[in-house]
């Protein structure tokens with residue numbers, strides 16, 4: 001049996017799956033945690049990857065490996081190949097003012113024209129999540145660090161590079177060996193999905209000087225070989241986590257994936273790039289040569305974590321409470337902007353509970369409002385995708401938060417469509433493994449794995465009043481007190 005490995009280096013943890021390259025059957029898996037925080041030393045990801053590989057029983061029998069990972073994180077390298085400072089993650093909002101500046105600069109001072117100019121140039125309107133804004137923040141806040149930047153990588157690029165034996169001390173030759181893929185390059189803010197190439201002018205606009213960028217590999221182009229693993233597995237191009245999940249799920253046009261991890265992501269495969277000047281939909285690329293329009297919130301599974309903590313219960317307890325309250329929680333609305341928000345772009349917003357009355361101040365109502373509030377943010381994302389011409393025939397719910405029974409049962413009523421929940425699994429890591437098998441096969445198409453998962457379908461009558469009451473208070477959320 002030929003084995004391949006897939007990695008998901010996500011916000012909260014690193015997961016590794018090892019699968020049969022021919023059928024996709026799961027052979028073994030492992031995981032390790034990442035530290036909390038929106039600013040993290042990449043060394044933690046490297047340590048967690050090695051721990052997750054060990055937890056999966058090693059990769060000595062693996063012939064190819066690919067890494068999927070959290071998108072956008074800024075990994076700034078010096079001329080030697082050393083990391084200059086801790087990486088700012090996709091959910092770090094300190095570069096929000098830099099995003100505003102960059103938009104104004106491309107629009108000659110007009111923010112609306114600037115937003116559309118960016119959308120036309122790179123498919124997306126910059127927000128704090130995008131790497132390009134983090135580079136501008138670095139230029140302004142830490143000019144000495146910015147001056148030392150010789151190369152910029154993303155979490156998955158950097159891990160693939162470490163797997164190939166590069167790292168501090170590898171110098172110019174090492175930097176030239178950096179590789180990425182279209183999906184992750186498309187989330188940087190300096191790569192165009194229309195021309196399929198970097199916009200180095202935009203990188204320089206942000207950082208103030210040029211830097212080495214990883215070469216973008218084709219969807220099944222082989223990279224270097226891993227120094228870990230007795231067979232020195234070939235390293236695939238890897239992918240951003242959402243593109244890898246699309247590959248792991250085998251999404252086809254008409255399918256929409258909703259991922260409830262730290263981020264809440266609504267994404268779909270598209271044949272052509274999008275350029276949404278409103279900024280609701282980011283026009284990313286997928287991992288097969290097509291496109292992946294996507295709406296991403298900063299507030300998904302951690303809203304449930306926080307609400308469970310607040311109510312002194314666990315996830316099953318929160319779920320039972322939420323399901324015991326009526327749809328709409330008798331008018332109680334939780335706006336879930338606990339980390340600020342990205343879609344819509346409100347980096348300084350805070351969360352809020354609206355509509356408190358004597359009759360709805362119960363744990364059950366609060367639990368229901370949390371589940372509904374999180375889902376309403378994603379329903380807005382689904383609408384935004386439809387506005388961009390995305391066909392929505394089927395919704396698939398994945399990520400840690402999809403394990404919640406309350407989410408599964410409430411989602412169809414808030415989203416207004418049945419929801420399929422595939423067998424719980426690591427779909428990002430699976431997509432990376434499928435890519436690794438594709439690299440090995442050399443075939444034109446990704447292998448049609450037969451060991452695909454089944455899905456449970458959840459239906460519920462639409463509850464439009466839940467979205468109506470959410471929309472009425474969404475605009476009232478205050479900003480963080482000074």
Ligand SMILES: Nc1ncnc2c1ncn2[C@@H]1O[C@H](COP(=O)(O)OP(=O)(O)O)[C@@H](O)[C@H]1O
Nearest residue numbers: 010011012013261262301315399400401403404
């Ligand atoms: N049964 C559950 N109900 C709700 N949330 C859950 C449940 N199980 C796990 N989670 C949450 O899912 C999150 C982890 O999901 P994951 O998709 O791995 O996140 P990420 O990709 O951001 O690292 C955690 O916040 C965890 O608390």
Ligand SMILES: O=C(CO)[C@@H](O)[C@H](O)COP(=O)(O)O
Nearest residue numbers: 010011070071090261262263
């Ligand atoms: O920023 C995005 C997508 O644009 C996020 O989807 C990150 O890629 C992190 O994903 P999770 O670790 O929360 O799944």
